[in-house]
Amino acid sequence: MATAALPVPALGVAADRYKYRYIIAMTVSLASVLELLDTSIVNVAIPHMMGNLGATLDEIAWVSTGYIVANVIILPITGWLSALFGRRRYFAGSIAIFVVSSFFCGNAHSLAALVFWRIVQGLGGGALLSxxxxILYExxxxxxYGTAMAIFGVGVMVGPTLGPTLGGYITDAFGWPWIFYINIPIGMLALALSLSFIQDSQFQVKAEKIDYVGLLLLAVGIGTLQTMLERGERLDWFDSREVITYALISAVSLIAFVWHELTTEHPVVDLRILKSRQLAVGVVFGGVLGICxxxxxxxxxxxxxxxxNFTAEQTGFVILPGALASAFTMATMGRTTGKFDGRLSILAGVSIFALSMWKHAHFTTDSGMSDFFWPLIFRGVGLGLIFVPLTNLALADLPMSKxxxxxxxxxxxxxxGGSVGIAISATLVQRFTAIHRADLIANVTQFSEVTRxxxxxxxxxxIVTGTPAPLAESKALMVLNGQVTRQAMMLSFEQLFLLFGACxxxxxxxxxxxxxxxxxPGGAAAH
Structure with missing residues (x-):
């Protein structure tokens, strides 16, 4: 950990205060990567879990849904909980909950046990990000600050990207319980480092009263919204009574929550900070970043x-260069923060991302590894240029206590935003494929010379490869049908890439x- 000895610009008391900042940065980034990896690492192992636990696809989906729902419920109240328990205790406690629940997830012998411990894991993991x-800002x-956000941003961007690759490799090599067991040694290291180096905040003010009504409304509102987004595509959206029920409960709860938080003296989430136009716009832009x-x-x-027909491992190797480009860009951006207008960096990042999506839209069913390399590098660089300046701009007007x-x-x-993006993608892939398939089939008829x-x-x-002549025609029709479906899917993917670039x-x-x-951020402390 020689990084702790890097030259410190401040002197005296300030130098002492910032002495361990790089160790702390590594600690919190480690915890954040753990949390984000677990959001996506499980998806690859789902077929293995289904076979092992005797669950249907609909039932096993709760392994992912339960975790993410618990996560989003905890996210907005992390500041309040941190003030309530003390930041050091709350952060270390969350890592401990995450590690213990990871063990029980790996050890689960029934679907109910696995879903329960995934929810507990999500409650622990939700705290780690925010x-x-x-912690880094303080x-x-x-x-x-740019360097701090770059270290953190690398984890945030690379975590979700590497999850499926790592999950695929671990599941194939060791079995699905190991995607949870791998959290234990890393989590223990993060726990030991956080207990050794992280201190309570100097700026937080503990709430005098616990806002139980706000907590309940938030949990119900965000929980049902996230569940709707996770299950909507599978249940055919608003054709399903279950989805309509989620939507109504979520809307009523969230409206009541906003009204309650703005009128109560000790809110669990202080929505009044959204009076800062900088934060309000940053939060909306953050949602768009999540979607894309x-x-x-x-x-x-x-x-x-x-x-x-790539394996999970091959897919990972295709995605990896883009993730590394993102990490490298963020590290560079961290060094230049404050030297020029952050909005220019975001503009450049969005433009490069859009160029990348335009290149993605030119992929075909015959594209190979070399065709994917540069578009994914551009995507990584574009996202890397956005994350650090957007975070700093969004929080620029807030005092340190907020x-x-x-x-x-x-x-x-x-x-x-991420959940909305995934829900939209999953739905539109199917809808677009059906539309394009119908268009293509209209041209594939017995009267078409090309078709014949x-x-x-x-x-x-x-016939040359040994198929009997009487069977050859029906088999040929099946092959042609497969080719039409593949082309329809390809066209729908191209449309989706363009759509997210335009978005x-x-x-x-x-x-x-x-x-x-x-x-x-934190500069308004004197106000």
Missing amino acids: TSQA EFPREE LYATVFVLPVYLQNLQ IPNGTGLFNLMRQL ERLAGIMARL FVLSLPLLLLMHRSKGM
């Missing part, structure tokens, strides 16, 4: 595995509502 960000001197980040992370592996609350709302919106030639060619190949570009006018941040 509290990590708040443990680094103001001129190094998670949707493309979701769609690309589906394309690679369904149309290119930073935990601000990071909670910012991360909540990114996470909810294609069928004759397929039949000739089948990000159309959000750019939001930047005009933000001012160029002269200061850094």
Whole structure:
């Protein structure tokens, strides 16, 4: 851990205060990566879990849903909980809960036990993201906030990307329980480091009363919203009574929650901080970032595995260079923070991301590894240029005491945006495929010269490879049907990539509502 000995710009008491900042940065990043890896690592192991636990796809989906629902419920109240228990105790306790529940998840012998411990794991994991960000803003001197956010951002961007790869490798090599057991040694290291180096916040004010009504309304509102997003596509959205029930409960609870929090003296989530236009716009932009980040992370592996027949491991190797480009860009951005207008960096990032999506839209069913390399590098660089300046701009007007609350709302919106992105992607892939398939089939008829030639060619190949002549025609029709479906899916993926690129570009006018941040987050402490 030689990083702790890096030169410190401050002197005397300040130098002493920031002495362990790099160790603390590594600690909180480790915890955040754990949390984010577990959001996506499980998806690859789902078929193995189904066989092992005798569960249907609908039932096993609760392993993912339970974790994410618990996560989003905890996210907005992390600042309040941190003040209630003391930051050091709350952060270390959350890691401990995460580690213990990881053991029980791996050890689960029934679906009910696995879902229960995943929910507990989500309650522990939800704290790690926002509290990590708040810790970094306090443990680094103001001129190094960019570096702090870059270290944190690398984990946030790389975690969800590497999850499926790592999950696929571990599941194939050791079995699905090990995707949970691997958390234990890493979690224990993060726990030991956090107990040794992380201190309570100097700025937090403990709430005098616990807002039980606010807590209940938040848990019900966010919980049902997230459950609706997770299950909507599977249940055919608003054709299902279950989804309509989730939507109504969520809407009523969240409206009541907003009204209650704005009128109560000791709110569990201080929504009044959204009076800061900088934060309000940053939170909305964070939601768009979540939609585009998670949707493309979701769609690309589906394309690679369904149309290119890649394994989980091969998919990981395709995605890895982009993740590394993202990490490298963020590390560079951290060094330049404050030297120029952060909005220009976001503009450049969105433009490069849109260029990458345009290149994604030119993938075909015959594309190979070399075709994926540069578009994914561009995507990584684009996202890397956005994350650090967006976080610093969003929180720029908040006093240090409100930073935990601000990071909670910012991360909540990114996470909810991610769920919306995945839900939209999963639904639109099917809808677009059905539309394109109908269009293509209209041209594949017995009266079409091209169709007759294609069928004759397929039949000739089948007969040469040993298929009896009477069966060749029906088999050729099956092959042709498969080719039409593949092309329809390919067209739907191309449309989706363009859609998410356009979605990000159309959000750019939001930047005009933000001012160029002269200061850094926490600068309003004196107000």
